[in-house]
Amino acid sequence: MPGMNFNTTNNTFRQLMGNGLLYRVPPFQRDYSWSNDEWDDLWQDITSLGTGDAESSHYMGYLVLQSSDSKRFNIIDGQQRITTLSILVLAAIALLQELAQADETNLDDQKRAEQLRSSYIGYLDPVTLIPQAKLSLNRHNDRFYQNYLVPLERLPQRGLNRSEHLLRKAFNWFRDRLKADIGTKGEEIVRFIDSIVDLIFFTVITVTDELNAFTVFETLNARGVRLSATDLLKNYLFSVVSKEGAHTTELQNLEERWEGIVGLLGSESFPEFLRIFWNSRHKLVRKSHLFKTIRRAIVKKGDAFSLIRELDTHARIYAALRNPQESSWSRKERDYLRQLQMFNVRQPLALLLAAYNRLGEENREGFTKILRTIAVISFRYNVICNHPSNEQEKIYNAIAQKIFSGTFDSAGNIIPALQPVYPEDRIFRTAFSEKELRTTNSRNKKVVRYILFAIERHCSGSTFDFESATYSLEHILPEHPENGWETFDDQLHSRCVYLLGNMTLLATGENRNLGNQSYQEKRTIYSLSEFLITQGISKHFDEWTPATIRSRQSWMAKQACSVWHVSFS
Template structure:
């Protein structure tokens, strides 16, 4: 991002609102949504800065603005804070207006009233002599703000208004009361001065890190950068605003804008704001050239710039959203049990690379063929990601390439798709070798769940017994304990670290027996294993007089042979 398209500085509220600058909430930015918790937090922060001995300044966070002329700024992030600060000033003006109406030092109070209004709320245009507000809200909120709040209307409408307009009214009334309470808590003969000093102190001591960009693309890059640093901003809102701006530029009818808004909000409601950019990338990559998350907005901005393209994008997203939700939250889907089981395994593996391929396959292939591919993705993911730990970038490119060939009709059967995936299916020999050396540190709950799954699948292959791997009736047993005591002196410290989390050192154990043996020596544990209902656990006692590094390695090699049969795609073998 070049310096000419990006500027950052720290500014107080006074500097932001001075010098004839104006701020606009983009027409289709989200509505005002703050409530009493946020109002009270901000109010306490303000009081903390103006109290005797209080902090000299209070940091208000990032404010992301977009401007082509450095005089009129679109508020990309920070609208809730700016709107609320404006309401606080209006509440103070309302209190000054009451003093004037009550004829309390009316001349000086009027001067203060006029100065505060001109500085923070609006000014008289020197050319047209038309009053102009410094802040313009979005299309759903601006009429209420300009018609009732800015003029300090005596009666604020409460019926037949939007929920966000109720929030604006309640915010004004809340701060109006708290300004009055502040005045009572700081008695003075010059009440107008107390109110004016409250606003002046607030404007001097609240400061923002202001990031100004010249267009939507640079704004999106700012969002990516700040999110990478842990600052939570909404790329979803930015994407939405861009799509609405396309329609707005082409002067489309209000009903089309409303249709787009309803469909977008429904999608965000189902996905969640944080998940939508990820879904959008998966959707895009299932139909178009490959794009990374950091380049997504740039690509969409370059390829979606007409009303037809906006609605085509929405239609495609509508078509794919159910599948994305079924993959990410399978327990809530209406899929058949076998499909939900496969999706649950992909989620457990934390593997998402196959999603574009699966989206394309669900659109173009039959349900039986889709199920074949869904299962194959689980097998590939287990071999490539869970056990192999291979490079996901290469894998992602293959999945995307195959997704494109499905989307354009080049691959029309599950057999042809599987054949195209051969390069990311580790062959039996490579998989067997990787499994034989694999260790999985089970101090993490996700890893423990994966090891239970692995051992249950191996048990089913070895004995035919089908165990639910999340059952509470048995535990994961480390034969060489994670915290060994007496009886394990044959293992050096280095061997303890190297072997305790090897798959060959782990077994399934009935919950009661697992508690009984605890960290006991191998002789005691062996007796418990000998009566276990788990075939593979029983074999530990049957085949091993003692437990050493070489016995762990031998057992893991045996398990690797079983695993090669369990996680297999016959066509790719």
């Protein structure tokens, strides 16, 4: 990541918490949410360290910190793990204090408790008993953590929010586990804590500001490590609002809207929605530049409130576009959205978001026409021609901007603007004539079924459910040929078996009975099929060769030009 101001180290829990540094969960970071499953997984991992064939250390994953002075750190990602480990240490301290209180002459356990506290938790002011903790939690959790957990006061059970209940339960859960599995001898409790703090380690990434943190998140997420860029953006927006002195009720309203959006979409889907929303009204922004762009645009309290209100409205539209089963869709709209989902294309979503916002309520017929046009273009451009999507997305984005600005306000001026991404018949027919889809891939198998059923409907007028298990996909030249297919050597078989021209439809029972029989044996069954395109194989081809496969696929390509067609005139 050239040009970024950050560093990466591997640190044990002792190195992190035993060095006089201070850690803070930003006020608007998500609340504590771990429960029994996560506590038990962690406990099993750390109690098995060094025993039998178990690992000698336990990797806790990435810890992303933000700091400008290398003394005070905001925990951008990893607060659940750090908080839980701190609660585990507090549970151990509580047990040591219980042992010391039970025996007034037991000074050793009191000293042990004080040592653990000063090393990993912080200290209590001897006069006021106010804690000076190494860790501070977010605005919903810190009061409970500082006032009850850190000083080990009696924990209240009523009047707590959900995450405070979880903090209380976590403390009790680890105290019970320590008693049951480690014992009630002070030296054993301390020996256990003293060993695990050196065996638990994190990969610590320290950045100087939110922009670098966001870039780290995007890079790690691309490598399969899920970090919460959603929380990072939330912290930024709420910090903008807080700087101008927002009232408590304003912050509460803002948070309720935010949680509603993330709850609807899920925290992992939110960043993709955010980019699509932004691109539905602004110049195209790539994922890597999105946070920087938003930070530049959202600088005032009013900007943040306006953005979240718009996100709240559009999140519902986006969720519906991603869910063909949404009850508000008509049958046709549901079919087109299912097709886009099956084709795995997302490039049109910003345009569709803008189009629905402009037309969806007042001119539903116009929106449906746009949706059908997008589905046809996606099939031609993305599935069959396999053209690069970068230029396509730029055109979609330019149209979305014009819809948002009001320049385009009807299907009559939106659809013609889509013509540059509509492969003309000659190009589409050529690509279709050569198309190969390996049906070992489940998505490809679904797409092939969709193609064959659509051509069948075009030729016979009969409509079948292409997802029904009543019908199955038949490879005329079998995927695993036996007797009767000697003319196809391995190389020729590999080139022909997944061509569209080699595939057709049969009733599932018929297909199962056919197995890997020769073409002449299959031909008799094909002639009796309920599918016109399958009957045609028997009628038009006396033998099955590479040439006949190509011939049939050319015929299919001609039909496809009529099936997937848009008239721009």
